[in-house]
Amino acid sequence: MSRKAGGKHVSVSQMTTVRLMMPTDGNVLGNVFGGAIMRYMDEVAGIVAFHHARKNVVTASIDRMDFYAPVYVGNLLILKAAVNYVGKTSMEVGVRIEAEDPLTGTTAHTGSCYLTFVALDGNGRPSPVEPVIPVTADEKRRFREALTRRRMREATLGRKKE
Amino acid sequence: MSRKAGGKHVSVSQMTTVRLMMPTDGNVLGNVFGGAIMRYMDEVAGIVAFHHARKNVVTASIDRMDFYAPVYVGNLLILKAAVNYVGKTSMEVGVRIEAEDPLTGTTAHTGSCYLTFVALDGNGRPSPVEPVIPVTADEKRRFREALTRRRMREATLGRKKE
Amino acid sequence: MSRKAGGKHVSVSQMTTVRLMMPTDGNVLGNVFGGAIMRYMDEVAGIVAFHHARKNVVTASIDRMDFYAPVYVGNLLILKAAVNYVGKTSMEVGVRIEAEDPLTGTTAHTGSCYLTFVALDGNGRPSPVEPVIPVTADEKRRFREALTRRRMREATLGRKKE
Amino acid sequence: MSRKAGGKHVSVSQMTTVRLMMPTDGNVLGNVFGGAIMRYMDEVAGIVAFHHARKNVVTASIDRMDFYAPVYVGNLLILKAAVNYVGKTSMEVGVRIEAEDPLTGTTAHTGSCYLTFVALDGNGRPSPVEPVIPVTADEKRRFREALTRRRMREATLGRKKE
Amino acid sequence: MSRKAGGKHVSVSQMTTVRLMMPTDGNVLGNVFGGAIMRYMDEVAGIVAFHHARKNVVTASIDRMDFYAPVYVGNLLILKAAVNYVGKTSMEVGVRIEAEDPLTGTTAHTGSCYLTFVALDGNGRPSPVEPVIPVTADEKRRFREALTRRRMREATLGRKKE
Amino acid sequence: MSRKAGGKHVSVSQMTTVRLMMPTDGNVLGNVFGGAIMRYMDEVAGIVAFHHARKNVVTASIDRMDFYAPVYVGNLLILKAAVNYVGKTSMEVGVRIEAEDPLTGTTAHTGSCYLTFVALDGNGRPSPVEPVIPVTADEKRRFREALTRRRMREATLGRKKE
Numbered sequence: 001m002s003r004k005a006g007g008k009h010v011s012v013s014q015m016t017t018v019r020l021m022m023p024t025d026g027n028v029l030g031n032v033f034g035g036a037i038m039r040y041m042d043e044v045a046g047i048v049a050f051h052h053a054r055k056n057v058v059t060a061s062i063d064r065m066d067f068y069a070p071v072y073v074g075n076l077l078i079l080k081a082a083v084n085y086v087g088k089t090s091m092e093v094g095v096r097i098e099a100e101d102p103l104t105g106t107t108a109h110t111g112s113c114y115l116t117f118v119a120l121d122g123n124g125r126p127s128p129v130e131p132v133i134p135v136t137a138d139e140k141r142r143f144r145e146a147l148t149r150r151r152m153r154e155a156t157l158g159r160k161k162e
Numbered sequence: 163m164s165r166k167a168g169g170k171h172v173s174v175s176q177m178t179t180v181r182l183m184m185p186t187d188g189n190v191l192g193n194v195f196g197g198a199i200m201r202y203m204d205e206v207a208g209i210v211a212f213h214h215a216r217k218n219v220v221t222a223s224i225d226r227m228d229f230y231a232p233v234y235v236g237n238l239l240i241l242k243a244a245v246n247y248v249g250k251t252s253m254e255v256g257v258r259i260e261a262e263d264p265l266t267g268t269t270a271h272t273g274s275c276y277l278t279f280v281a282l283d284g285n286g287r288p289s290p291v292e293p294v295i296p297v298t299a300d301e302k303r304r305f306r307e308a309l310t311r312r313r314m315r316e317a318t319l320g321r322k323k324e
Numbered sequence: 325m326s327r328k329a330g331g332k333h334v335s336v337s338q339m340t341t342v343r344l345m346m347p348t349d350g351n352v353l354g355n356v357f358g359g360a361i362m363r364y365m366d367e368v369a370g371i372v373a374f375h376h377a378r379k380n381v382v383t384a385s386i387d388r389m390d391f392y393a394p395v396y397v398g399n400l401l402i403l404k405a406a407v408n409y410v411g412k413t414s415m416e417v418g419v420r421i422e423a424e425d426p427l428t429g430t431t432a433h434t435g436s437c438y439l440t441f442v443a444l445d446g447n448g449r450p451s452p453v454e455p456v457i458p459v460t461a462d463e464k465r466r467f468r469e470a471l472t473r474r475r476m477r478e479a480t481l482g483r484k485k486e
Numbered sequence: 487m488s489r490k491a492g493g494k495h496v497s498v499s500q501m502t503t504v505r506l507m508m509p510t511d512g513n514v515l516g517n518v519f520g521g522a523i524m525r526y527m528d529e530v531a532g533i534v535a536f537h538h539a540r541k542n543v544v545t546a547s548i549d550r551m552d553f554y555a556p557v558y559v560g561n562l563l564i565l566k567a568a569v570n571y572v573g574k575t576s577m578e579v580g581v582r583i584e585a586e587d588p589l590t591g592t593t594a595h596t597g598s599c600y601l602t603f604v605a606l607d608g609n610g611r612p613s614p615v616e617p618v619i620p621v622t623a624d625e626k627r628r629f630r631e632a633l634t635r636r637r638m639r640e641a642t643l644g645r646k647k648e
Numbered sequence: 649m650s651r652k653a654g655g656k657h658v659s660v661s662q663m664t665t666v667r668l669m670m671p672t673d674g675n676v677l678g679n680v681f682g683g684a685i686m687r688y689m690d691e692v693a694g695i696v697a698f699h700h701a702r703k704n705v706v707t708a709s710i711d712r713m714d715f716y717a718p719v720y721v722g723n724l725l726i727l728k729a730a731v732n733y734v735g736k737t738s739m740e741v742g743v744r745i746e747a748e749d750p751l752t753g754t755t756a757h758t759g760s761c762y763l764t765f766v767a768l769d770g771n772g773r774p775s776p777v778e779p780v781i782p783v784t785a786d787e788k789r790r791f792r793e794a795l796t797r798r799r800m801r802e803a804t805l806g807r808k809k810e
Numbered sequence: 811m812s813r814k815a816g817g818k819h820v821s822v823s824q825m826t827t828v829r830l831m832m833p834t835d836g837n838v839l840g841n842v843f844g845g846a847i848m849r850y851m852d853e854v855a856g857i858v859a860f861h862h863a864r865k866n867v868v869t870a871s872i873d874r875m876d877f878y879a880p881v882y883v884g885n886l887l888i889l890k891a892a893v894n895y896v897g898k899t900s901m902e903v904g905v906r907i908e909a910e911d912p913l914t915g916t917t918a919h920t921g922s923c924y925l926t927f928v929a930l931d932g933n934g935r936p937s938p939v940e941p942v943i944p945v946t947a948d949e950k951r952r953f954r955e956a957l958t959r960r961r962m963r964e965a966t967l968g969r970k971k972e
Binding site: 015016017018020043044046047050051054055056076102103104105 | 825826827828830853854856857860861864865866886912913914915
């Protein structure tokens with residue numbers, strides 16, 4: 001996989017967003033639906049991928065997500081998203097989700113997830129993306145781990161996916 | 163893991179639902195968001211788990227999902243969901259998602275996913291669920307595969323999750 | 325009214341869909357609005373008509389509907405819809421609506437309704453629809469009753485509506 | 487059916503409301519769904535019934551509605567609603583719906599409909615409603631026609647519904 | 649600022665609209681968000697401006713708004729809007745907002761606000777608007793006050809804004 | 811107005827949030843409604859005030875807002891909010907809003923606004939808020955300007971509002 005010269009820093013597109021959980025996000029007991037959380041996660045991760053690629057993106061895959069703790073209507077959902085790794089036309093975005101009780105300030109780790117987006121050109125076909133440049137130790141670790149995940153998946157599939 | 167006598171057939175709670183994809187489900191180019199699809203998937207799978215358990219349920223985990231083909235605003239999303247396996251207080255629900263162009267009747271396989279739900283008692287604590295009884299060859303295969311997934315996860319985690 | 329050869333079975337397009345009633349569907353006491361139920365009913369019936377005609381459809385009329393029992397936020401709305409009768413460019417779709425308390429499994433008959441849809445061509449003008457073939461005794465009875473309704477309406481109006 | 491002394495004029499609760507039709511109200515071609523129109527109609531009629539009764543109300547029935555002309559996303563939906571008739575615990579509300587192209591000011595009669603609401607006491611049981619006093623010739627005609635509709639329905643049903 | 653001959657009366661476009669406050673409009677305690685009220689206010693004022701201009705309009709400014717009293721989910725929001733003043737391509741619309749408890753009929757003045765809209769031609773550029781003709785004493789006072797506000801703003805800005 | 815010892819830094823509660831503008835946020839031409847922008851602005855500002863006060867808050871007033879540039883469906887709305895000033899029970903939050911075309915990365919200043927929130931205790935009555943501590947030169951300037959606005963308003967009203 002050849003690399004274009006240049007590339008963008010992770011910090012250019014990374015983002016933290018906060019959403020107030022509303023009655024439409026949960027059941028009658030006030031538990032926010034897992035699917036509602038994934039809807040917000042995909043929106044935020046998609047904005048990060050769009051910001052990195054400056055091209056339209058579509059979700060290609062969403063990795064396993066475990067919900068460690070319940071989220072309630074009235075909580076604030078805090079979503080922290082950054083580009084971990086960039087392939088030729090795809091990007092892995094990592095999202096960490098926390099739920100905060102705004103009255104107490106207590107936050108709980110709801111879950112974390114990796115999403116893969118593919119950049120599209122004007123005809124809706126996969127289109128090259130500028131590389132990402134990890135700078136901090138954390139960014140470099142996430143880059144390496146994403147690369148490992150990618151290689152394991154390719155090995156499992158017995159074929160290159162891009 | 164002990165079993166209560168009895169149990170319910172897969173067919174009692176399995177369900178097919180169809181949803182028309184609306185402008186709020188997609189971007190300005192008409193691509194339905196992966197997160198919107200997962201929102202609908204979690205709702206349908208949650209109803210199936212609720213129907214099996216006859217108790218409130220919350221999403222504990224959502225497995226990796228690959229989106230094989232784009233879904234467009236104006237398509238019909240067809241969601242087929244069934245209980246694959248039941249643990250002591252948890253259920254694995256499998257969902258197969260197809261997108262249909264209602265003008266031509268052409269359908270494409272959008273993706274498939276496994277979701278785990280935990281049943282809750284009136285105090286919001288995990289609560290026992292009746293076993294599921296697989297009857298057809300397909301149901302038995304899905305039961306075995308879900309059990310394998312569960313054991314692999316437990317091995318990976320080095321601890322029993324339930 | 326001439327018939328094209330062929331036609332489609334009722335079973336090809338008939339559909340059962342389930343929707344979880346959300347806080348936005350009802351008033352502050354938790355009663356689901358009659359209008360919210362009709363919104364879901366029209367959507368499901370429209371999908372059935374679309375599936376039969378494989379053409380865009382618009383609602384031409386909705387028959388009287390009596391709400392036999394209250395529906396509450398948190399209930400599951402079960403909508404069963406099928407094509408009863410097909411005219412030259414229009415279709416009558418019958419919908420039976422039940423509400424289920426998902427905790428107990430108790431269902432109540434909310435109401436039943438007949439909707440007429442007109443198929444449209446690419447210019448938005450009424451366009452011919454393939455006939456429907458009733459097979460079971462129930463389907464044949466619903467076909468005859470729909471035809472009777474149609475004739476009574478034409479007699480009342482003193483003109484053929486199609 | 488005994489009457490309480492007094493009563494309220496039709497004009498006290500009658501109402502005209504205007505709603506801008508949004509992309510979520512229609513299909514991808516821009517046709518507003520019949521069910522979306524009925525959702526708005528039921529909301530407006532319910533407010534009129536609530537204003538007359540000063541008690542919570544639920545929709546008991548919605549009469550046949552014919553859609554005379556298409557409504558498009560971007561149109562203004564004009565809903566004119568008034569109490570036609572009051573039984574012991576129920577009210578018939580009539581709604582006339584027009585669609586306006588806001589650029590040209592052209593309006594078309596979309597349809598008209600009668601809805602019956604039942605007033606509820608604090609325990610959710612039918613509760614007496616103050617009579618309505620028709621004053622104008624139109625109000626008196628609508629009162630008589632509603633009474634006729636009611637009697638015909640009772641005759642058909644072979645029983646008093648209230 | 650030259651005037652076209654003719655013009656339209658305030659009464660032609662003025663409007664009163666009522667909206668039921670839903671769970672999505674407020675927080676978990678049932679307080680309707682100030683922003684939700686402004687969303688409804690802008691929609692109603694925009695319809696009034698559209699009705700006066702018979703051209704697409706966009707919001708150019710919204711004046712200071714004080715919320716005098718809380719509005720609760722389940723309340724009816726009553727919005728009274730009228731064109732106060734018309735510039736060459738802009739219109740000031742005044743809105744008075746009241747909240748009503750539908751059970752008691754008690755209304756409270758929530759707040760009042762002035763919004764300025766600009767009419768657009770087919771290319772999205774400001775486009776001339778017919779003058780407004782104030783007739784009643786109230787309409788004439790509101791016209792004068794709007795003109796004063798406009799002149800003060802122009803003085804403050806040290807430039808003509810239209 | 812006495813001050814409690816301590817207080818919180820502006821940086822503790824300040825926040826930047828990004829929202830993708832959807833078809834429901836705008837008209838059929840794709841112009842996002844001014845009211846939709848104010849809805850998002852009030853939500854974000856309310857979260858900032860909630861974070862500072864750690865008490866429920868309600869919007870007491872929203873200052874004049876001028877929309878400098880159009881926002882389109884498909885744009886990203888970037889909202890930057892911080893507490894400018896804290897009174898005894900109220901907080902002024904300033905919000906700067908930009909719109910970004912995600913394809914080009916071009917951003918335009920949509921507008922800026924000041925919102926006042928009042929903190930409430932468990933009985934819904936105004937409740938004391940910890941002071942805010944401006945640190946940077948910008949924070950100190952915004953604090954002074956907010957204080958000036960407050961004094962001018964009190965002078966105009968001829969009474970202290972808190």
